[in-house]
Amino acid sequence: MDFLNALVALTNFVLVPGIAYGSQLALGALGVTLIYGILRFSNFAHGDTMAFGTMMTILFTWWFQSMGITAGPLPTALLALPFGIAVTMGLVVGTDRAVFRFYRQQKAKPVVFVMVSLGVMFIMNGLVRFIIGPGDQQFADGERFIVSARTFKSLTGLDEGLAIKTSQGITVVTAVIVVAALFWFLNKTRTGKSMRAYSDNEDLALLSGINPERVVTYTWLIVAALATIAGTLYGLDKSFKPFTYFQLLLPIFAAAIVGGLGNPLGAIAGGFVIAMSEVMVTYAWKKVAEYVLPDSLAPSGLVQLMSTDYKFAVSFAILIVVLLFKPTGIFKGKAV
Amino acid sequence: MTDTVKHILLFVAVGVLLVLEGTTTALGVFSGSWNSSLTILNMGLISAIMALGVNLQWGFAGLFNVGIMGFTALGGLAVVLTSMPATPGAWSAGGGSILLALVLGAATIGAVILLRQKMAAGRLRSLATLALLIVGFFVYRAILDPGVDAVESINPALEGNIGGLGLPVLLAWPVGGLLAAGAAWIIGKTALGLRSDYLAIATLGIAEIILSVLKNEDWLSRGVKNVVGLPRPVPYEVDLQNDAAFVEKAASWGLDALTASTIYVKLGYTCLFTLVLLALLWMAQMALKSPWGRMMRAIRDNETAANAMGKNVTRRHLQIFILGSAICGVAGAMMTTLDSQLTPGTYNPLRFTFLIWVMVIVGGSGNNFGAVLGGLLVWFLWIKVEPLGVMLIEVITAGMSADSPLRAHLLESAAHMRLFTMGLMLLLVLRFSPRGLIPEK
Missing domain, CATH: 1.10.287 (Helix Hairpins)
Structure with a gap:
């Protein structure tokens, strides 16, 4: 019984939040890694693209809510999501035409692209703050829990409760659908194949008649969709605040690098590695330890390796270790 | 008009802006107060020093440091650790x-x-x-x-x-440089020699970590409770106002004691900062002209060729990365001294990292004078864009009724125009004048 309780506590406080956060990071890292694979630079504006997409979704959500349209038990944001994605796609492709294309034609060094993406980040950040303000926004509605702690306790008779938030369930389901669709697109469709070809060997791809501008446009469209979905899921699960999205940049980059920059499969694995380590290092293990260990060994402290304020330190530490020992990442990315 | 004349005129233009700030309230942009003018100048000088450090890394060596905020904050910590009792x-x-x-x-x-x-x-x-x-x-x-x-x-x-060691506060400035250099060494050791993007990401990370340490390790920096009342290298205003000789002197200049004392203190800081800036500028110029500076630029322009000539590219990069970060640390210590408080909650990457980048790019990367000009000019604009933005919005929304919610929202958000303007400025300069106001020779 004690063992079961420990297992439930572990699932409730570590596994469920870790998997949800991991899915969000994985979607974010997929966007970064796709840009890296096709356009060959680290896009610093990605966090703020996520913020912009989420903001658009929130605005549409509010509009729908004011008209009385809801999705029943599901959050209204899911209905607003396609519209948010569409606007973000417009912005991102427009940015590419207005800003990035010039440097592609110049064949500028990657570091120039990074710097330009910094300028884009500034502008997007200013735009988001200008439109929705720098404060916290809650936009989750509908049913709050799929399984609440109390129902779980009365169902199983255990001391520990297991709560699964609707947002967490939606995150995982959406992430699975999106990733499946993305991989189907990359592996089966003509455009997807041309994207992979372009990423693997630019010259050969050009030689076989692939239109680079078309590939780039599709990449930005996909990235806009991924960023908006990742941002909205994160916002539903936690809350929306522009600055938090900027800070997400670090774990997202860490995830993409851990998996190997430019490798989509690696981005997903990296997202879960980062999220799980973050949750596990900052979780206070006291409860689990009390159930598993005999009373004489029960810990007096919280058994928390690091306080939650240092969650960024975890992704950073993993990043440093990977850079030191395996700069190409777990799944052999293209960057050294 | 030769280039030199043009560059001198650019500096004169910044000076004129500062004088206008001190003397006139015309146009609604300038405040007509010497106190405000000197405040802008002091922070502008500190920004210029930071820009000098970043220019060393980017302009000389092509290294992309996105963690300036972290090094600045370490400099601030140095002030607490050195000068507090x-x-x-x-x-x-x-x-x-x-x-x-x-x-x-x-x-x-x-x-x-x-x-x-x-x-x-x-x-x-x-x-x-x-x-x-x-x-x-x-x-x-x-x-x-x-x-x-x-x-x-x-x-x-x-x-x-x-607390700290209770040493004179001026000593904290080089100590700030040392602390920042230590952090830079750790980052440089891991991320240099890999792709250029990796250094950017690693510095972004270290800045966040340094800040979370400062915010959470209360035993070290009191965290978000802030350390206030740091010792100052200049006299206190109150003491000056109680000093009969000073009041008399001020009266002979036609100033009341209050204004005179605040201006006197600010001028004191201005002199100190100018000295540091000139010293660093001189050193940077000498470095640029020396064989070492030529080697750095050779490495920047073609790493493979420099490597073939027997230059250890990674080691030289590490060296210059540490030097540049140390300068940012010194500037951070100076800033904390100027505020005479350490407030870890106020460090923000957009203000402390990316704004410095705008300064370097706008001023002219690879040219030390350009970096200094960028620091002074962009800081002035950063301060003034906010009132300008509010004015602009007021003009645009003048036709709307006074209680329109859209107008209220726009006016309230006008403050965020800053980020937008700075980003736009960065992109425009990168696109149309990538060499900046004072280009590299």
């Missing part, structure tokens, strides 16, 4: 064990490095590394935690940190 009883209560824990932590990492050098690669080495790290971590926490608790419980409303 030690908190009574803190060292006997827990300071010793904190120090011991930190030494043990460092020793653990050292032992791990040694172990990895001595043992052959394999599963045994991985296991030994892991075991050493885990044991080391728990020992470290076991010693550190009681010490931290003891220090933080000393008069938490006012102190609760270990």
Whole structure:
């Protein structure tokens, strides 16, 4: 019984939040890694693209809510999501035409692209703050829990409760659908194949008649969709605040690098590695330890390796270790 | 008009802007107060020093540092650790064990490095590394935690940190440089020699970490409770106002004691900062002209060729990265001295990292004078864009009714125009004038 309780506590406080956060990071890292694979630079504006997409979704959500349209038990944001994605796609492709294309034609060094993406980040950040303000926004509605702690306790008779938030369930389901669709697109469709070809060997791809501008446009469209979905899921699960999205940049980059920059499969694995380590290092293990260990060994402290304020330190530490020992990442990315 | 004349005119233009700020309230942009003008100038000088450091990294070596905020904050911490008096009883209560824990932590990492050098690669080495790290971590926490608790419980409303060494505050400036150099060494060791993007991401990370340490380690920096009342290298206004000779002197200039004292203090800072800026500028110019500077630019322009000539590219990059970061650390210490308080909650990457980048790019990367000009000019604009934005919005929304919610929202958000404007400026300069106002020779 004690063992079961420990297992439930572990699932409730570590596994469920870790998997949800991991899915969000994985979607974010997929966007970064796709840009890296096709356009060959680290896009610093990605966090703020996520913020912009989420903001658009929130605005549409509010509009729908004011008209009385809801999705029943599901959050209204899911209905607003396609519209948010569409606007973000417009912005991102427009940015590419207005800003990035010039440097592609110049064949500028990657570091120039990074710097330009910094300028884009500034502008997007200013735009988001200008439109929705720098404060916290809650936009989750509908049913709050799929399984609440109390129902779980009365169902199983255990001391520990297991709560699964609707947002967490939606995150995982959406992430699975999106990733499946993305991989189907990359592996089966003509455009997807041309994207992979372009990423693997630019010259050969050009030689076989692939239109680079078309590939780039599709990449930005996909990235806009991924960023908006990742941002909205994160916002539903936690809350929306522009600055938090900027800070997400670090774990997202860490995830993409851990998996190997430019490798989509690696981005997903990296997202879960980062999220799980973050949750596990900052979780206070006291409860689990009390159930598993005999009373004489029960810990007096919280058994928390690091306080939650240092969650960024975890992704950073993993990043440093990977850079030191395996700069190409777990799944052999293209960057050294 | 030769280039030199043009560049001098650009500096004169910044000077004119500052004079206008001090003398006129025309156009609604300038405030007509010398106090405000000097405040802008002082922060502009500090920004110019930061820009000088970043220009060393980017302009000389093509290194992309996105962690300026972290190095600046470390400089601020140096001021606290150097110039504050030690908190009574803190060292006997827990300071010793904190120090011991930190030494043990460092020793653990050292032992791990040694172990990895001595043992052959394999599963045994991985296991030994892991075991050493885990044991080391728990020992470290076991010693550190009681010490931290003891220090933080000393008069938490006012102190609760270990304080500093009580040395003159000017000494804190080089110490700030040293601290920043140490952090830069760690980052440079790991991320240099890899792709340029990796350095950017690693510096972004270290800045966040340094800041979260400052915000959360109350025993060190009092965290978000801030350290206030840091010692100053210049006299206090109140003392000046009570000084009969000073009041008399001020009266002979036609100034009241209050204004005269604030301006006197600010001018004091201006002189100190100008001295530091000139010294660093001179050093940077000499470095640029020396064989070392030429080698750096050769490496920047073609790493492979420089490598073939026998230059150790990674080592030189590490060197210049540390130097540039140290300058940012010095500037950070100066800024904290100017504010005479350390407020870890106010460090923001958009203001402390990316704004400095705008300064370097706009001023002219690769040219030290350009960086200084960019620092002064962009800082002035950064201060003035906000009132300009509000004015602009007022003009645009003038036709709307006074209680229109859209108008209220726009006016309220006008403050965020700053980021937008700075980003736009960066992009426009990068696109149409990538060499900046004062280009590299």
